[in-house]
Amino acid sequence: MLVLGLAVSFALFSCDDWTEVESLEIHSPSFEEQNPQLYADYLKDLDAYKASDHHISFVSF
Structure with missing residues (x-):
């Protein structure tokens, strides 16, 4: 029961900065560019x- 309570509290009170979606720009240079x-x-x-x-x-x- 304690584990369930901890899991629910972490789910409800998680840090907003960690849960915001942000796009990443990933550039993988090609062999020709390298x-x-x-x-x-x-x-x-x-x-x-x-x-x-x-x-x-x-x-x-």
């Missing part, structure tokens, strides 16, 4: 790989 030169090198290498003769494998379980 290192533009490395990304450009990656795209160049990827294009060279796609243009070359290579094996393609497909596996399904």
